[in-house]
Amino acid sequence: MILLTAAQTRELDQATIEEQNITSAELMERAAESFVQWFRGRYATASAGEILVLCGPGNNGGDGLAAARLLQQAHYAVRVALLPAEQHSADWRHNRQRLTAAVPVTDISAAHLPHIAPHTLVVDALFGTGLSRPLEGLPAALVAHLAAADARVVAVDIPSGLFADAPQPADSAVVRAEHTVSFGLPKLAFLLPQNAKFVGEWHVGDIGLSQQFIANAASPWHYTDAAAVAGSLPPRSRFSHKGTFGHALLLAGSRGKMGAAVLAAGACQRGGAGLLTARVPGCGYDIFQISVPEAMCLPDPQPDVISELPDLTPYQAVGIGPGLGQEAASLAVLRQLLRDSAAAPGRSQPMPLIIDADALNLLGQHRELLDLLPENTVLTPHPKEFERLTEPARDDYHRLELLRDFAQRHRSLVVLKGAYSCLATPGGELHFNSTGNPGMATGGSGDVLTGLLLALRADARLLPADAVRLGVYAHGMAGDLAAHETGEAGLIAGDIVRQLGPALSRCSHLI
Ligand SMILES: NC(=O)C1=CN([C@@H]2O[C@H](COP(=O)(O)OP(=O)(O)OC[C@H]3O[C@@H](n4cnc5c(N)ncnc54)[C@H](O)[C@@H]3O)[C@@H](O)[C@H]2O)[C@H](O)CC1
Numbered sequence: 345m346i347l348l349t350a351a352q353t354r355e356l357d358q359a360t361i362e363e364q365n366i367t368s369a370e371l372m373e374r375a376a377e378s379f380v381q382w383f384r385g386r387y388a389t390a391s392a393g394e395i396l397v398l399c400g401p402g403n404n405g406g407d408g409l410a411a412a413r414l415l416q417q418a419h420y421a422v423r424v425a426l427l428p429a430e431q432h433s434a435d436w437r438h439n440r441q442r443l444t445a446a447v448p449v450t451d452i453s454a455a456h457l458p459h460i461a462p463h464t465l466v467v468d469a470l471f472g473t474g475l476s477r478p479l480e481g482l483p484a485a486l487v488a489h490l491a492a493a494d495a496r497v498v499a500v501d502i503p504s505g506l507f508a509d510a511p512q513p514a515d516s517a518v519v520r521a522e523h524t525v526s527f528g529l530p531k532l533a534f535l536l537p538q539n540a541k542f543v544g545e546w547h548v549g550d551i552g553l554s555q556q557f558i559a560n561a562a563s564p565w566h567y568t569d570a571a572a573v574a575g576s577l578p579p580r581s582r583f584s585h586k587g588t589f590g591h592a593l594l595l596a597g598s599r600g601k602m603g604a605a606v607l608a609a610g611a612c613q614r615g616g617a618g619l620l621t622a623r624v625p626g627c628g629y630d631i632f633q634i635s636v637p638e639a640m641c642l643p644d645p646q647p648d649v650i651s652e653l654p655d656l657t658p659y660q661a662v663g664i665g666p667g668l669g670q671e672a673a674s675l676a677v678l679r680q681l682l683r684d685s686a687a688a689p690g691r692s693q694p695m696p697l698i699i700d701a702d703a704l705n706l707l708g709q710h711r712e713l714l715d716l717l718p719e720n721t722v723l724t725p726h727p728k729e730f731e732r733l734t735e736p737a738r739d740d741y742h743r744l745e746l747l748r749d750f751a752q753r754h755r756s757l758v759v760l761k762g763a764y765s766c767l768a769t770p771g772g773e774l775h776f777n778s779t780g781n782p783g784m785a786t787g788g789s790g791d792v793l794t795g796l797l798l799a800l801r802a803d804a805r806l807l808p809a810d811a812v813r814l815g816v817y818a819h820g821m822a823g824d825l826a827a828h829e830t831g832e833a834g835l836i837a838g839d840i841v842r843q844l845g846p847a848l849s850r851c852s853h854l855i
């Protein structure tokens with residue numbers, strides 16, 4: 345699913361109106377109906393109390409006026425408070441006229457801010473995608489008043505004061521919503537950690553926007569939902585054999601960190617690799633063979649760390665990093681791997697690589713190695729690791745710029761891990777993942793992702809970016825399936841490994 349800028353969203357409204365030969369008021373009615381449908385599913389009339397709808401002067405306020413009318417018709421107690429303005433949009437005026445006397449309306453002024461008792465349900469329809477500058481003056485005072493009242497806020501389309509696709513200055517006034525009910529498509533702002541305190545839980549209602557416009561719209565931002573990964577894991581032919589799905593090599597583990605190697609290996613097996621060989625330090629040989637009997641093991645001559653790179657000829661993909669440590673010997677292995685992978689003998693394409701954890705930290709300390717990255721190398725940093733590869737980001741939007749720029753410059757596939765993990769491609773696309781939960785913020789879940797991506801990159805049937813997008817999505821889905829059984833707090837990385845099979849199977853059967 346594509347994500348659009350605020351400007352494109354306005355064009356989408358217009359395109360929908362023209363394509364479907366409807367009025368803008370009819371589109372607004374759909375938006376209000378969609379909002380009220382969500383609201384009714386969430387709050388019973390008996391327990392909602394008197395609902396306060398705050399309306400701005402534009403179409404967001406128009407949505408609020410229409411929603412107030414529909415809520416009153418659905419037997420909620422509703423009152424409306426209007427921000428004063430010199431001008432109102434035409435559809436605002438239309439919906440102001442349609443509001444009957446059954447809904448009390450007051451005008452807001454600095455001297456008369458609406459009374460809001462604690463826990464009142466407030467519908468924030470002050471400003472939407474038409475926000476042109478940060479809030480100040482009376483709107484900012486109203487936002488502060490709302491925060492002080494300890495109200496339960498539901499935002500229409502987007503919390504007022506928040507830009508849909510760009511940062512606002514620190515400390516500018518933004519409504520803090522418990523829920524945000526948006527229309528058609530999610531907004532980029534919803535996916536960034538810095539906005540979580542404003543957006544709360546977000547929901548998107550279908551209001552029949554032009555699919556043709558959406559299909560033709562150009563945007564670097566994408567949201568990986570079930571439809572985006574459907575069909576990216578081809579069914580296995582009856583005549584396939586273990587060579588069909590590739591032989592993966594994993595370089596992982598050091599003394600005290602063999603668990604990382606075992607988790608990544610388990611995930612690689614569950615991810616469908618035909619064969620897996622692991623290079624582990626000498627001390628990890630027994631641990632690895634006993635824990636992962638399905639895999640082969642090449643113990644390093646050094647007892648504590650990996651110091652020698654095996655011959656790469658038999659392998660279709662290599663993963664390096666989980667539990668590796670940052671010893672000089674391991675740095676030499678990483679350097680050799682990058683050299684051998686770029687020009688692997690007998691190959692037309694460079695070796696698919698997955699670089700994670702300590703291998704990323706080594707890259708950060710020796711940035712000259714970044715120039716050796718073969719095309720389509722997968723890097724899986726969390727924000728701190730990414731910062732070591734680039735520079736500290738001013739905010740989440742700046743971090744996305746750095747991410748996009750890095751992936752384009754190094755022609756690599758970079759997964760910035762977190763809530764809504766973001767995959768940047770060499771072509772400049774950013775794909776935000778929709779699956780996963782906070783239970784996955786636990787030691788080892790990154791090692792699991794590395795192992796899964798290794799399996800999917802070893803499978804020559806998948807295109808590089810498709811493999812990574814699918815892997816990130818399936819990893820999150822496995823975490824969701826696991827959390828269903830264990831709860832979020834009780835979830836451990838091994839639970840994710842156990843759910844990878846069911847998750848991948850669901851992905852291949854999605855719509
Ligand atoms: N996306 C859809 O499909 C639909 C969206 N709808 C709703 O319409 C709004 C966008 O409406 P628009 O009229 O373009 O803008 P706003 O209501 O957000 O605000 C415009 C209004 O506010 C003034 N203004 C802007 N910034 C400030 C500021 N910082 N301080 C004071 N005043 C400001 C501006 O001058 C205008 O007067 C969208 O979010 C949806 O809620 C449709 O209803 C249907 C479909």
Ligand SMILES: [K+]
Nearest residue numbers: 468471502504
């Ligand atoms: K709003």
